[in-house]
Amino acid sequence: MKQEYKAYFIDLDGTMYMGKNRIPSAEAFIKRLQKKDIPFLFVTNNATKTTQQVADKLHNHYDTTVEANQVYTSAVASVDYLLEHHPGAKIFLLGSESLRGQLVEAGFTLVDNNPDVVLQSLDINLDYQKLEKATLAIRNGAAFVVTNIDSNIPNEKGLCPGSGATTAFLRCSTGQEPVIIGKPSSVIMEGAIHHLNEQLKAAGKQALTKEEIVMVGDNYTTDIMAGVNVSMxxxxxxxxxSSREDLVTVEAQPTHIVEDLTHWEL
Ligand SMILES: [Mg+2]
Structure with a gap:
């Protein structure tokens, strides 16, 4: 299969690798993109790693060598969103140390009391006190922003609770709907388009429109719906x-479906 796109947005888990298992067809696909000098970004909902940590993992375990700025995480997208919509905000964070560091680096103040924004992400040190603080702050009018609503993290133990499980708790305790940043939200997609175009402009190249980019992924409800939600x-x-059977009952079909990326020509 072939259709000419000028840039690619690519999911990671299930697309570039499957947990600890490599997907050689995906590794080869990245090498083909690099050889043809076709720009791409990895767009991932994982908010617990920095872009450099993601690039290091791809290099060390999956034979894929990219720059950190070719990775766009829901953490980076959240920082970009907060800089635009809540500049200078005081933030109460339920999330990783890595995300805390990125917020501080972007100039935000992290507080325990009276925040302007509650930013909720995957927090492996979550406890009742944090949930209580977040609930009361949102009930007192703080903005409720969530990096990603993935329900589970698949690992060697099984399907462990993801960020979305905490979101479900806070939805229940506050009665509020959050602003969601990660896929399938259009926020991360618009952020990724902006991020890519900044890089292209810096390299003296022309900015691209979303019609010239394609979103590649394995998960219908996150990756494919993220594309559908921004008409990409x-x-x-x-x-x-996801499997072909998952597509039987859905209305918005993927533009293209391939068994693996060896079946996609550039
Ligand atoms: Mg995936």
Whole structure:
């Protein structure tokens, strides 16, 4: 299959690798993109790692060498969103040390009491006190922003609770709907388009429109719906989470479907 796109947005888990298992067709696909000098970004909901940590993991375990700025996480997208919509905000964070560091680096003040924004992400040190503080702050009018609503983290133990499980708790305790940043939200997609175009402009190249970019991913409800929600073409791979059977009942179909990325020509 082939259609000419000028840039690619690519999911990680299930698309570039499957947990600890490599997906050689995806590794080869990245090498083909690099050889043809076609720009791409990895767009991932994982908010617990810095972009450099993601690039290091790809290099060390999956034979894929990219720059940190070719990775756009829901943490980076959240920082970009907060800089635009809540500049100078005091933030109460339920999240990782890595995300805390990125917020501080961007100039935000992290507080325990009276925040302007509650930013909720995956927090492996979550406890009742934090949930209580977040609930009361949102009930007192703080903005409720969530990096990603992935329900589970698949690992060697099984399907462990993800960021979305905490979001469900806070939805219940506050009666409020959060602003969601990660896929399938259009926020991370618009942020990724902006991020890519900043890089292209810096390299003296022309900015791209979303019609010239395609979103590649394995998960229908996150990756494909993220593309659908911003009217971007989508390329679904069957190497990960979703199968053809999952598409039988859905209205918005992926633009393209391939077994794996060896079946996609550039
Ligand atoms: Mg995936």
């Amino acid at each position: 073409d989508t390329l679904m791979v069957l190497t990960g989470f």
